[in-house]
Amino acid sequence: MQPLTLVLVGLLLLILAVVHLIKAFRAINDPNGIPGPTQIPYLGRIHDLPIQFMWVKFKEWADKYGQGGFYRTNMLGAEYIVVTDEKVAEDLLVKRAKYNSDRPVIRSLFDSKSTDGSMEYLPLMGHNQYWARQRKLSHSYLTEATKAHYYGVMYFEVQRWMARLIENPDDFQHSLEDMSSKVMCQLTWDDPSLSEYCTKSAWGLLRQMSPAGPITNVLTPLWHLPMFVNPWKRAERKRHDEQQAWWMERLLTCREMLAHGELRPCWTRQFLEKTSLKTNISGDYEASSVIGMLALVGIFTVVGPMSYWLVSMVHNPKWQEAVQREVDQVCGGRMPRLEDAPRLPILRACIKETMRWKPNVPTGVAHETEADDHYRGYFIPKGTRILPLDWCFLRNPVKYPDPDNFRPERWLEPGWPTYQEPLTQYPTIKGFTSFGWGQRQCLGMSLTQDELIVGCGALAWLFNLKRKRDPVTGQELPVPLDKSNSLLIIKPDPFQMAFEPRSEKRKMEALRLWRESEAKDFAKREQWLRNLREGKPNVIKEDKVPQPVVKVPSPTPAAAVPARLVKGTEETNGLSEKVVEEKGASVSGKAVGDVRKEADIRINIARLDSPLCR
Numbered sequence: 001m002q003p004l005t006l007v008l009v010g011l012l013l014l015i016l017a018v019v020h021l022i023k024a025f026r027a028i029n030d031p032n033g034i035p036g037p038t039q040i041p042y043l044g045r046i047h048d049l050p051i052q053f054m055w056v057k058f059k060e061w062a063d064k065y066g067q068g069g070f071y072r073t074n075m076l077g078a079e080y081i082v083v084t085d086e087k088v089a090e091d092l093l094v095k096r097a098k099y100n101s102d103r104p105v106i107r108s109l110f111d112s113k114s115t116d117g118s119m120e121y122l123p124l125m126g127h128n129q130y131w132a133r134q135r136k137l138s139h140s141y142l143t144e145a146t147k148a149h150y151y152g153v154m155y156f157e158v159q160r161w162m163a164r165l166i167e168n169p170d171d172f173q174h175s176l177e178d179m180s181s182k183v184m185c186q187l188t189w190d191d192p193s194l195s196e197y198c199t200k201s202a203w204g205l206l207r208q209m210s211p212a213g214p215i216t217n218v219l220t221p222l223w224h225l226p227m228f229v230n231p232w233k234r235a236e237r238k239r240h241d242e243q244q245a246w247w248m249e250r251l252l253t254c255r256e257m258l259a260h261g262e263l264r265p266c267w268t269r270q271f272l273e274k275t276s277l278k279t280n281i282s283g284d285y286e287a288s289s290v291i292g293m294l295a296l297v298g299i300f301t302v303v304g305p306m307s308y309w310l311v312s313m314v315h316n317p318k319w320q321e322a323v324q325r326e327v328d329q330v331c332g333g334r335m336p337r338l339e340d341a342p343r344l345p346i347l348r349a350c351i352k353e354t355m356r357w358k359p360n361v362p363t364g365v366a367h368e369t370e371a372d373d374h375y376r377g378y379f380i381p382k383g384t385r386i387l388p389l390d391w392c393f394l395r396n397p398v399k400y401p402d403p404d405n406f407r408p409e410r411w412l413e414p415g416w417p418t419y420q421e422p423l424t425q426y427p428t429i430k431g432f433t434s435f436g437w438g439q440r441q442c443l444g445m446s447l448t449q450d451e452l453i454v455g456c457g458a459l460a461w462l463f464n465l466k467r468k469r470d471p472v473t474g475q476e477l478p479v480p481l482d483k484s485n486s487l488l489i490i491k492p493d494p495f496q497m498a499f500e501p502r503s504e505k506r507k508m509e510a511l512r513l514w515r516e517s518e519a520k521d522f523a524k525r526e527q528w529l530r531n532l533r534e535g536k537p538n539v540i541k542e543d544k545v546p547q548p549v550v551k552v553p554s555p556t557p558a559a560a561v562p563a564r565l566v567k568g569t570e571e572t573n574g575l576s577e578k579v580v581e582e583k584g585a586s587v588s589g590k591a592v593g594d595v596r597k598e599a600d601i602r603i604n605i606a607r608l609d610s611p612l613c614r
């Protein structure tokens, strides 16, 4: 071919390519379509969406394009609607849940949606038969455990954690993770010794499913390279097979123990004895997966808010004092228990505000549409991913004035948009946007709330949470507010802090409590085996949580509000006013459970802008 012909052909091809790109550009940036950042053909908006702190960029676009409550973007061909307003999330994910409850595929997992019947990861499954039956089973186990106060496991593990914090405070991030892992391992397999491996396995899966995990979650075509040049697929094969084998080993070990009468109550026992006959769970593989997945998901989810609790308390000492005072007055000097919760509104407010201020699933979890749809005049094609951007919901200044600051009073004082009565029930984290939407809403809300109440309550009872001083310079070490990983579920980066026991007496009491609980647990396990050897029946009785009859020194949790917030005292500085009302008879001397029914506590702090608790 002549050089001139070559040049002409090249030029023609170039013109064709440019025309094609212009057409593609126009198609992907339809001016009548849903608003959103300008998209580049084939890439979408992948080039300037950072992997780290992705939610911040999403929020930046939300402020620019999300005025109508949502905007659209595209990532390597995948269409996204990012929801920036709760009302739109309600419309799309709750009212239209019937066809908007599928999940997008996670490229770096094998069959993440269970389309091909792998049946492994309930939260990631498509809207299919496996999801339906596993959700039902998980829901019933979690509900039953909640009603039985987790058979005392939570108190036991939190007591262990307190003792570990006294003995080795610098190890707090590890011991916290281990605590929440031990709770889950006891509930699932009655074996806290499995916690270390279970935690490792949980982080392995979390990393694998996160956009900030393997590159194949972002540059998805790489996943399809042949196995021998595909290190990502090979690594995932190994991780996956090990995890599945471990889950199966747990089930088989439990079955063997059950056959010998050695297995005490736990979810696997419940499954093997009762549920297996009643559900359509297909067999051991599916059962071991649904139970294993429950154990995993309950670890990293709880670690996030509990870690941020530490950060919040260090940065907001006035609120720490308020929680401590409330806990002391309501619980009469003992560690808080779940039945105290109705009378601990400040504790609950600080927990909820921590989750609002530092949400641990800031991007939200995407749903995928299963049918073409129209919404507010816009066309939404089947297969669109709907991302309820929690970071944006929780930074909405209309619902949450002063959104960037830690303001627990928004849950305690009338006048704030989020205030709700009665304070015996509210604030509650149940139903919070952070737990997702519609048919896919989180199943662990009660467990999370309860574990946070017991865990954060125990911290308030026992410690002053403080900045640590550098042993050489004597300078306070920073506790960063904005350093975290960027996985789907986040937690703060490692930091240092101090756990100062509030008194020697409390410290000794915490150690005594743990010694006593550990000895009791050991004795119970021994007794179980002894009964077995001696042919005596092992009666399974749920550890009914004793309802302590506590003399409550002050009947009102409101008395635990920082004294300086009370109107008319010298310390108010004219900043705040508090009115406390309690309906019903005097509560002093009654069981706390009775108090719950009677008390309808209202705390009214009129001035909302008190700097005292900032």
Ligand code: HEM
Pocket (backbone or CB within 6 Å): 122, 123, 124, 125, 135, 138, 294, 297, 298, 299, 301, 302, 304, 305, 360, 361, 364, 365, 366, 367, 434, 435, 436, 437, 438, 439, 440, 441, 442, 443, 444, 445, 447, 448
């Ligand atoms: C702070 C703690 C937690 C947060 C923020 C959280 C958040 C979420 C979110 C955002 C979803 C997806 C919702 C959606 O797609 O709309 C979810 C699903 C789920 N969560 Fe949680 N979660 C937490 C704790 C837990 C715990 C402790 C458990 C259980 C032990 C749990 C079990 C589940 C399960 C099984 C699903 C899947 C539901 C489904 O796909 O149908 N979560 N969670």
